[in-house]
Amino acid sequence: MVDSITILGGRGRDGSEEPVRVINFKMGDIASIVGPTGSGKTTLINDIELFADANTPSQRRILINGNPPSPEFRDNPAFNPIALITQHTTFLSDLPVGEFLTIHTKIRSERARNTDYFLQKTLSFANQLTGEPIMVHSKMTELSGGQTRALLIADATIICETPIILLDEVENAGIHRNKAIELLREYKKIFIFVTHDPRIALLSDYRIVVKEGAISKVLFTDEYEHKFAQKVSKLDDILSELRNRIRVGERITNDCLAGIL
Amino acid sequence: MKLAICAGPATTGKTSVLRHMIKKLLKENIMVAYLKIDVQYAEEDILLQKEFGIPTKKIYSGELCPDHCNVMVLGDGLKWAKKNNCEMLFVETAGLCLRCSPYVDGGLGLVVLEATSGMNLPLKVGPMLSLADTAVVTKIDRISQAEREVFRARIQEVAPNVKIREVNALHGIGIDPLLTQVKQFMDVPTNMFLRGNPPVGTCTICVGKKEVGWQSHFGVVRALDNQNFYRGE
Ligand SMILES: Nc1nc2c(ncn2[C@@H]2O[C@H](COP(=O)(O)OP(=O)(O)O)[C@@H](O)[C@H]2O)c(=O)[nH]1
Numbered sequence: 001m002v003d004s005i006t007i008l009g010g011r012g013r014d015g016s017e018e019p020v021r022v023i024n025f026k027m028g029d030i031a032s033i034v035g036p037t038g039s040g041k042t043t044l045i046n047d048i049e050l051f052a053d054a055n056t057p058s059q060r061r062i063l064i065n066g067n068p069p070s071p072e073f074r075d076n077p078a079f080n081p082i083a084l085i086t087q088h089t090t091f092l093s094d095l096p097v098g099e100f101l102t103i104h105t106k107i108r109s110e111r112a113r114n115t116d117y118f119l120q121k122t123l124s125f126a127n128q129l130t131g132e133p134i135m136v137h138s139k140m141t142e143l144s145g146g147q148t149r150a151l152l153i154a155d156a157t158i159i160c161e162t163p164i165i166l167l168d169e170v171e172n173a174g175i176h177r178n179k180a181i182e183l184l185r186e187y188k189k190i191f192i193f194v195t196h197d198p199r200i201a202l203l204s205d206y207r208i209v210v211k212e213g214a215i216s217k218v219l220f221t222d223e224y225e226h227k228f229a230q231k232v233s234k235l236d237d238i239l240s241e242l243r244n245r246i247r248v249g250e251r252i253t254n255d256c257l258a259g260i261l
Numbered sequence: 262m263k264l265a266i267c268a269g270p271a272t273t274g275k276t277s278v279l280r281h282m283i284k285k286l287l288k289e290n291i292m293v294a295y296l297k298i299d300v301q302y303a304e305e306d307i308l309l310q311k312e313f314g315i316p317t318k319k320i321y322s323g324e325l326c327p328d329h330c331n332v333m334v335l336g337d338g339l340k341w342a343k344k345n346n347c348e349m350l351f352v353e354t355a356g357l358c359l360r361c362s363p364y365v366d367g368g369l370g371l372v373v374l375e376a377t378s379g380m381n382l383p384l385k386v387g388p389m390l391s392l393a394d395t396a397v398v399t400k401i402d403r404i405s406q407a408e409r410e411v412f413r414a415r416i417q418e419v420a421p422n423v424k425i426r427e428v429n430a431l432h433g434i435g436i437d438p439l440l441t442q443v444k445q446f447m448d449v450p451t452n453m454f455l456r457g458n459p460p461v462g463t464c465t466i467c468v469g470k471k472e473v474g475w476q477s478h479f480g481v482v483r484a485l486d487n488q489n490f491y492r493g494e
């Protein structure tokens with residue numbers, strides 16, 4: 001059973017000691033990693049995914065439940081407590097979604113008996129995350145970016161039951177972000193988002209700030225930010241409403257703005 | 262001399278895996294020689310020689326199957342590595358015909374497969390996989406956890422006794438267990454034997470008769486709707 005994961009600080013890009021020496025993630029935490037492009041966000045979650053042991057350029061170390069991770073985690077992906085989903089993670093199999101999820105569930109053999117239950121649950125989870133419903137018969141390779149991301153998250157959450165899920169800039173892929181965070185909160189896991197999205201950052205419990213390859217600070221979302229998060233969501237909704245209208249070929253008029261502003 | 266033979270389809274990451282192994286071994290002052298066997302083009306020997314300053318060599322198998330070529334030259338290769346004061350010889354071969362396997366008893370046999378090659382690949386590569394000690398699965402950074410698991414299960418289906426190591430050969434992640442494994446091997450015996458049986462290759466095409474159609478040939482032949490059968494004396 002995994003109940004915590006720890007990052008022990010290493011070195012920044014210029015070799016200087018990383019200012020934040022320890023971060024401890026506990027089950028149920030939703031965290032964000034923020035920082036300018038090139039600051040080292042991806043490097044940080046890669047360190048986590050690889051169970052870095054002072055053997056990556058950052059010299060960071062990762063502990064699970066306070067101890068060095070068991071080698072089994074890396075040897076067998078079925079025991080790996082971490083799933084990493086990036087903008088580039090894709091499905092290569094052209095099997096229909098239903099068939100693939102069934103195969104995957106069967107491999108996690110203890111559940112071989114109720115594959116249909118897991119299939120339905122995974123699909124309905126994914127379909128709450130994406131605006132374009134995924135059909136059982138769609139081929140995996142024909143899914144859109146948003147559908148792929150949604151299915152990856154659902155598969156990791158429900159079929160793999162992975163306790164730690166890392167998401168690298170998935171917000172651009174057309175996932176319902178509030179819905180995602182709301183759904184994910186129901187599962188007691190550790191979710192770590194690399195994000196540029198204020199909405200995700202402020203809905204997280206805390207955000208890790210990365211600068212020049214090093215973690216410079218950790219900010220817990222405070223009372224004011226919690227409240228402000230709701231406003232951000234509203235602003236964001238207005239923007240996506242505008243985006244939709246533009247997409248479907250409408251004009252932006254004073255009248256239509258009156259409805260949403 | 263310890264021996265590791267590394268096979269696998271083209272561009273799966275064989276050189277990348279060996280490069281990371283060599284780098285780590287050199288750090289421990291273990292000298293490695295590298296031999297590349299390819300059909301008609303290879304430049305790994307030059308690249309690795311430049312990068313690490315180790316003894317490297319290549320041989321083109323030309324019209325021979327690279328795995329057959331390996332059987333011919335391996336003895337010489339070991340002598341060459343020994344003359345150059347190496348403790349290990351790494352052989353990279355492009356196992357192309359998918360009926361042979363290059364591994365020998367007493368040496369480590371690695372097959373490198375890329376996770377991106379589709380879930381059915383493990384079912385297609387034959388003895389190159391089933392006779393290996395370890396299947397090294399590369400490019401895991403490119404696909405989802407779900408497909409990684411399915412790929413692994415497919416390997417286990419066809420090769421239940423082969424160990425599986427997943428690596429990111431671009432960044433050298435997951436390489437350490439391979440080093441442990443190669444170090445555990447004893448020096449290869451002077452009389453080496455191929456692990457698998459070479460495929461039947463006893464037909465008149467093997468000796469250069471070019472006519473198309475089994476009716477023109479003798480030896481072990483095959484028609485579209487039949488299994489192999491023997492024609493002739
Ligand atoms: N993303 C990724 N690329 C890899 C990995 N392993 C190898 N490659 C790339 O695949 C290509 C072929 O690799 P190479 O080692 O030359 O393959 P070989 O033909 O089997 O020797 C190169 O461009 C490598 O950089 C990996 O684990 N991940």
Ligand SMILES: Nc1ncnc2c1ncn2[C@@H]1O[C@H](COP(=O)(O)OP(=O)(O)O)[C@@H](O)[C@H]1O
Pocket residue numbers: 011012013014035036037038039040041042043044057058059212213214
């Ligand atoms: N601690 C570090 N030490 C050395 N190099 C680093 C470190 N952190 C990041 N880098 C390098 O900086 C570059 C940009 O990092 P990356 O993680 O891709 O940034 P981001 O995801 O924030 O855009 C990469 O080449 C990475 O290897």
Ligand SMILES: [Mg+2]
Pocket residue numbers: 041042043
């Ligand atoms: Mg990045």
Ligand SMILES: [Mg+2]
Pocket residue numbers: 275276277305353
């Ligand atoms: Mg090569």
Ligand SMILES: [Zn+2]
Pocket residue numbers: 326327328329358359360361
């Ligand atoms: Zn052959």
